[in-house]
Amino acid sequence: MSKKSAKYRSDYRAPAFTIVKVHLSIDLDDHATRVHSQLQLKRQHPGALELDGEHLELLELAVDGQTRSADSYQLTDKQLILNDVPDEFTLDIITQVNPSANSALEGLYKSGGAFCTQCEAEGFRRITYYLDRPDVLAVFTTTLTADREQYPYLLSNGNLIAEGEQDNGRHYATWHDPHPKPAYLFALVAGDFDRLEDHYRTVEDRDVRLELFVDKGNLSRATYAMESLKRAMQWDEERFGFAYDLDRYMVVAVEFFNMGAMENKGLNIFNSKYVLADQATATDWDFVHVESVIGHEYFHNWTGNRITCRDWFQLSLKEGLTVFRDQEFSSDLGSRAVHRIDAIRVMRSFQFNEDASPMAHPIRPDKVIEMNNFYTVTVYNKGAEVIRMLHTLLGEQGFQTGMQLYRERHDGQAVTCEDFVAAMETANPVDLQQFRRWYSQAGTPEVRIKQNYDAEQRTLTLNFAQRTPATPGQTDKAPLTIPLLFSAYSTTGQRILLKGSEQVSEHESGSQLYVLNDSSATLSFDNVEEEPVIAWLENFSAPVKLHASMTTAELELLLGHAEQEVTRWEAAQQIYLTCLQQAVNVKGSAELSETQLQALVKVLKAPIDNALKALIFTLPSAEELLEYYPTDAPLDAIEQAVTSLDRALAEALVGAFTETYNALDDQPEDLSGEAMADRALRQRCLYFLALAQPQQYDAEVARLALQQGNMTVQRGALEIAVQHQLPCAEQVLEEFAEQWQDTPLVMDKWFAVQANALHEKTVERVNDLLDHPAFSLRNPNRVYALLASFSRNSLRFHQQDGSGYKLLQRIITQLNTLNPQVASRLITPFMQWRRFDTRRQEMLKESLLQLQQLADLAPDLDEKIASALEQKGESQQ
Ligand code: B3K
Numbered sequence: 001m002s003k004k005s006a007k008y009r010s011d012y013r014a015p016a017f018t019i020v021k022v023h024l025s026i027d028l029d030d031h032a033t034r035v036h037s038q039l040q041l042k043r044q045h046p047g048a049l050e051l052d053g054e055h056l057e058l059l060e061l062a063v064d065g066q067t068r069s070a071d072s073y074q075l076t077d078k079q080l081i082l083n084d085v086p087d088e089f090t091l092d093i094i095t096q097v098n099p100s101a102n103s104a105l106e107g108l109y110k111s112g113g114a115f116c117t118q119c120e121a122e123g124f125r126r127i128t129y130y131l132d133r134p135d136v137l138a139v140f141t142t143t144l145t146a147d148r149e150q151y152p153y154l155l156s157n158g159n160l161i162a163e164g165e166q167d168n169g170r171h172y173a174t175w176h177d178p179h180p181k182p183a184y185l186f187a188l189v190a191g192d193f194d195r196l197e198d199h200y201r202t203v204e205d206r207d208v209r210l211e212l213f214v215d216k217g218n219l220s221r222a223t224y225a226m227e228s229l230k231r232a233m234q235w236d237e238e239r240f241g242f243a244y245d246l247d248r249y250m251v252v253a254v255e256f257f258n259m260g261a262m263e264n265k266g267l268n269i270f271n272s273k274y275v276l277a278d279q280a281t282a283t284d285w286d287f288v289h290v291e292s293v294i295g296h297e298y299f300h301n302w303t304g305n306r307i308t309c310r311d312w313f314q315l316s317l318k319e320g321l322t323v324f325r326d327q328e329f330s331s332d333l334g335s336r337a338v339h340r341i342d343a344i345r346v347m348r349s350f351q352f353n354e355d356a357s358p359m360a361h362p363i364r365p366d367k368v369i370e371m372n373n374f375y376t377v378t379v380y381n382k383g384a385e386v387i388r389m390l391h392t393l394l395g396e397q398g399f400q401t402g403m404q405l406y407r408e409r410h411d412g413q414a415v416t417c418e419d420f421v422a423a424m425e426t427a428n429p430v431d432l433q434q435f436r437r438w439y440s441q442a443g444t445p446e447v448r449i450k451q452n453y454d455a456e457q458r459t460l461t462l463n464f465a466q467r468t469p470a471t472p473g474q475t476d477k478a479p480l481t482i483p484l485l486f487s488a489y490s491t492t493g494q495r496i497l498l499k500g501s502e503q504v505s506e507h508e509s510g511s512q513l514y515v516l517n518d519s520s521a522t523l524s525f526d527n528v529e530e531e532p533v534i535a536w537l538e539n540f541s542a543p544v545k546l547h548a549s550m551t552t553a554e555l556e557l558l559l560g561h562a563e564q565e566v567t568r569w570e571a572a573q574q575i576y577l578t579c580l581q582q583a584v585n586v587k588g589s590a591e592l593s594e595t596q597l598q599a600l601v602k603v604l605k606a607p608i609d610n611a612l613k614a615l616i617f618t619l620p621s622a623e624e625l626l627e628y629y630p631t632d633a634p635l636d637a638i639e640q641a642v643t644s645l646d647r648a649l650a651e652a653l654v655g656a657f658t659e660t661y662n663a664l665d666d667q668p669e670d671l672s673g674e675a676m677a678d679r680a681l682r683q684r685c686l687y688f689l690a691l692a693q694p695q696q697y698d699a700e701v702a703r704l705a706l707q708q709g710n711m712t713v714q715r716g717a718l719e720i721a722v723q724h725q726l727p728c729a730e731q732v733l734e735e736f737a738e739q740w741q742d743t744p745l746v747m748d749k750w751f752a753v754q755a756n757a758l759h760e761k762t763v764e765r766v767n768d769l770l771d772h773p774a775f776s777l778r779n780p781n782r783v784y785a786l787l788a789s790f791s792r793n794s795l796r797f798h799q800q801d802g803s804g805y806k807l808l809q810r811i812i813t814q815l816n817t818l819n820p821q822v823a824s825r826l827i828t829p830f831m832q833w834r835r836f837d838t839r840r841q842e843m844l845k846e847s848l849l850q851l852q853q854l855a856d857l858a859p860d861l862d863e864k865i866a867s868a869l870e871q872k873g874e875s876q877q
């Protein structure tokens with residue numbers, strides 16, 4: 001087994017050489033693509049020239065035009081090393097690769113009929129030998145040659161500077177990108193597409209040609225992405241002062257792609273899932289994500305491309321910041337509360353889980369074996385929360401001043417997270433020394449708040465304590481800077497300002513702000529008329545777990561009266577969670593009290609955003625509940641609790657749900673926020689109605705699931721039919737598949753709905769679906785739809801008999817050689833094996849051990865399995 005060795009952040013060394021210019025000439029062929037790379041190198045430090053290269057066949061090598069024989073360099077399966085070279089010289093390298101055999105989808109590969117690339121993080125080394133590291137910035141010129149008929153479009157980064165015909169039916173195009181960039185931002189695409197063109201005039205008066213390339217026949221499904229792109233360009237100018245810097249911006253949608261999308265300079269490559277959208281085939285959720293991913297990749301042009309990372313340990317420098325930017329973009333354009341709730345749920349359902357797992361890492365990791373394993377919810381989403389805390393502490397204006405300084409200082413450079421924080425600190429009157437710990441410490445901090453009111457003295461005392469549990473390799477945690485946004489209310493629901501403490505300020509969000517810095521602290525307030533009800537951690541102002549024991553009466557008050565929408569939602573979540581936990585503790589059914597039910601009915605009737613109502617009526621998932629049981633997780637009791645709470649709510653509120661459902665118009669064509677909100681609420685009502693009255697709603701659900709025109713409605717009904725196992729379920733599944741067999745993105749939904757189902761037949765069903773003619777392990781979207789969905793369906797994955805484990809182990813084994821990145825994403829639920837009962841622990845561990853024995857175990861899996869099996873408490877360092 002060839003083991004990949006670990007790299008440490010502290011070992012960073014600048015390279016001996018830099019590459020000033022690159023000219024790539026790529027002769028595209030399905031099986032034997034030839035790459036001629038001409039590099040202009042310049043020495044920066046003493047040492048040999050060490051080029052990275054993997055899965056390449058070296059055909060020729062010349063230094064300043066002189067061919068080098070094999071004994072003048074060292075060649076391994078990972079590197080090409082030249083010892084004896086001048087300080088400045090030209091290096092010509094000719095290599096050959098086989099794109100058709102590339103099922104890992106990293107480097108140059110074929111997606112359907114098109115050639116495309118994915119170079120981040122370390123894929124460029126699968127195209128040619130190179131200094132494949134983000135701190136080497138070069139100016140790229142790229143000439144592509146390919147068969148004219150099969151590949152009419154030849155695209156690469158920058159501006160098109162030449163094109164022409166050859167006499168053998170082939171043609172060529174030369175692209176030049178004036179902005180120096182690291183190799184991970186290189187891209188090429190060759191294929192036959194439908195093309196959508198538009199223009200955008202920047203605030204700097206640059207006329208930018210916008211082009212979207214999609215598979216033939218899909219042009220009408222590209223317009224939403226194009227409109228989103230223009231909105232993103234304008235938003236970035238208005239809110240951040242960043243304008244686009246090339247005359248062309250191209251987006252290509254491909255079907256085979258490991259992730260969401262890639263921000264290659266001037267030539268984004270996208271998973272078609274985040275480009276193609278029309279009402280008939282995409283859900284409202286899809287539209288929202290198309291806009292946010294289009295925005296995300298566009299925003300990288302400044303945060304990632306113009307200012308890039310010095311090394312991959314700094315990934316959050318560009319990802320945390322860019323996620324924050326895309327979240328703000330979505331929030332400025334749509335409902336801020338709805339987007340915030342979405343982000344909070346990602347943190348609680350996935351990031352907290354990662355923080356509690358053997359792969360826990362700080363947002364800026366210290367040790368990496370396979371970089372692809374670190375494109376995580378921690379680096380991305382917790383990274384964005386860290387940026388958001390800075391924003392909370394500095395305010396919008398202070399934050400933007402810091403951003404401008406960051407740009408002035410570092411435009412055109414490859415920098416570190418420290419450089420970012422330093423710019424924020426210089427631009428503002430603030431000391432961020434302690435705040436920096438968010439970059440180095442892993443784990444989810446826990447904050448405890450105790451409230452004491454002395455009615456006689458009219459004083460209020462608040463006690464705070466924070467603690468971060470140990471994570472692998474980090475046993476002692478220091479206290480963090482934790483911004484706590486809060487609002488206090490009187491018992492009649494009036495807002496009260498807590499005054500008299502210098503440590504509390506009024507924040508621009510409307511909440512009050514207290515910054516907890518120490519491991520424990522106390523705040524006192526005099527002249528407080530009555531004991532207030534305090535909503536803490538408003539807007540999830542820090543990525544922490546909060547323990548502030550609230551009574552249900554207090555939560556009901558916040559649900560009904562809180563000014564901030566997110567706080568109302570949070571109160572509902574806490575009410576549900578309390579019920580669920582009580583049920584789990586007694587291994588019984590969950591029940592809601594009469595006053596709780598009344599408070600919820602009031603919400604349904606209140607004049608608030610229907611999208612918020614829909615979210616309030618989305619109960620915490622089994623996965624969220626699992627977070628509260630770090631050992632010996634009581635899966636059966638959790639299942640009983642969540643299913644019984646669903647039913648209790650459904651049965652108690654039939655009347656209110658019926659009324660709401662009937663009052664909401666169904667406007668399938670409308671994409672406004674309001675129409676989306678109505679659909680979301682209708683879907684929630686129908687979910688509960690079909691649960692309470694399956695016979696009565698069977699026909700309605702079947703009709704909606706099969707009536708074409710609006711995929712939100714269709715998919716929603718399909719999910720209800722399958723989830724509740726309505727009489728119509730099988731028939732509806734069959735007909736839905738017939739309707740959509742030629743639309744891959746819709747078929748993904750069909751697979752996912754079945755894998756997500758909570759009922760016991762799911763494992764068997766997923767097993768059967770592996771043999772479905774539309775299923776393929778080579779298509780990541782399909783694998784994620786069926787198997788990532790299943791792996792996140794904790795109750796079914798952990799089914800007692802171990803059948804879920806066996807199923808996923810078998811798939812990971814196959815993907816280990818086929819596509820290690822995808823395999824590695826699927827292993828997540830095995831990582832937490834220590835959290836379950838002895839029997840499950842044994843089975844999960846056995847699967848891990850068997851996977852570890854695979855003859856050609858990929859480093860992606862090797863790294864995760866080794867950390868999962870490490871003795872508890874053993875250091876990862
Ligand atoms: N930067 C890419 C992710 C690349 C992942 C490589 N395994 C997409 C994004 O975050 O925008």
Ligand code: ZN
Pocket residue numbers: 296300318319322
């Ligand atoms: Zn990104």
